[in-house]
Amino acid sequence: MAVRPLRVVFAGTPDFAVPCLAACRASGAEVVAVYTQPDRPAGRGRKLAASPVKEAALAAGIPVEQPESFKAESDRERLAAYAPDLMVVVAYGLILPRKVLAIPTLGCWNVHASLLPRWRGAAPIQRAILAGDSESGVDLMQMEAGLDTGPVLIERRTPIAADETGGSLHDRLSALGADALAEGLRRTLAGETLAARAQSEDGVMYAHKLDKAEAKLDFGEAAIALERKVRAFDPWPVAEAEVGGERLRIWAARAVEGVAGTEPGRIVAASREGIDVACAEGALRLLAVQRAGGRRIGIADYLNARPELKQAAS
Template identity: 45%
Template sequence: MTTPLRLVFMGTPDFAVPSLAALIEAGHQLVCAYSQPPRPAGRGQQVQKSPVHRFAEEHGIPVRTPKSLRNAEAQAEFADLKADAAVVAAYGLILPQPILDAPRLGCVNVHGSLLPRWRGAAPIQRSILAGDAETGITIMQMDIGLDTGAMLSKEAVAITPATTATGLHDELAVLGARMIVPALEGLAAGTLTAMPQPEEGVTYAAKLTREDGRLDWTKPAAYVERQVRALTPWPGCWFDAANGERIKVLAAEPATGAGAPGTLLDDRLTVACADGAVRLTKVQRPGKAPVDGAAFLRGFALAVGQPVSSEAVAD
């Protein structure tokens, strides 16, 4: 590295921590970290600082947690940091134009997709859910649009039939950390030119809700299986059993078999879908420990040929 850059880091969840660590390790001057305000979390709903907030404090970096950056006071405080650049990774707040304009080199984003595919809030989960063959990291020069800025660098990783949201999240977090340091240095040295995003191939990764986790047996089995891999642990997948219990589905795999959508096909919790079948390999009843499908059925009044959920209607 030539001259250390004066940086502001803006991020909130675990995904952003490796990038912050990489910037510290590279010898850059982290003058401030911005993160979402502490919020209640966990079973006890204790107010907790974000992963980035905690990591920054552990490394002696001042932390700011504004609820918004739209007011003049917050924008003036940001400009007063006189940063060479701001690095943004899953921060969670909109950056208005005065924030984008304040650093000498602008604001650079570590985004978890191959832009322009999967702009928006949930690119990792949406890429698995859609059955994409690959995704990756794009280092992007931010503008006022939603992930529309010019690209500084891009690197792909494969999505396999075994890829889960948790595993892909961790892989992309590490990849982003590896990419951000050379991208910043190339930007500062003038050796890296930002390329506009293609106009074709734009998709949007809408924010996830709990309802996205509802399993619909009238979908193809391949989709239901991807849904479990994509949406575990958040928002989680589930179905409502005929007795009213909401059953969490923590793992599933493709299976052979056919029947009316939602029908139980065997004693291993294989369920018929619109096209094919899926075996629910780890499930959880309310207030109980997770168990495999066979163990679940031993303690649950459900016979082969019956619908597994209240929405399903067997022939």
């Protein structure tokens, strides 16, 4: 008698989750449905837009479900009707209640972009950069009712580079997560039961959701902290600062030595190498900025438009 393939329901929403959906499809498992967030207004026209995961699922001919939540029994019954052996959850955007976690025969797996228990929650990639962590990674986790508290099945680690941005780390962890998931599926399809490692009770940190207000730079902080903000908030929400009387978006910057006793926020140097702004500790060298209504430009181009800043720094 032929063995029925592993039936997988995939739940995810943003770009980060798309490689994991591809890993599920390539594993030999049968992806019987994809769950994703309802279409949301996006762009200048605020027209309803499908999530990246929805677009990938439709292109692959996979049924798509978009419940607002699983509070209604009818939504849980619809999930159960797919008879899933396993539910794979990657940046879905909904907390799954116990009744949902209990539906798949093998439970629910989650691909989380941190080394648990550090950085549980919504924004682990950016929080790791903001904290100056030297290492990050992804955990394939067996889900339980708590927020990212379940035991870890497979872990992948990677160093955080000195010039790492939120965008670059996002892309690397997305690929790493797909790799960890592919291994988990391969071993499960081969009949192996994955060993589950309970998370430590020490070192728990919560990665709270990003707030645009956090992106406003305060030169009363240390330069290294501001450099980390610039890197963490690229590509969203993008750091902002008042520089020479103008509000700018700061796309690239690095901490350098400052001039002792200089008032924070004062421009102490301005050349093609960058604009150095005094901080409480050190100075922040601005390397790429964006003016209101403009595009991202290098500092040399910005100074061509504002030559008075060179004189102010001299």
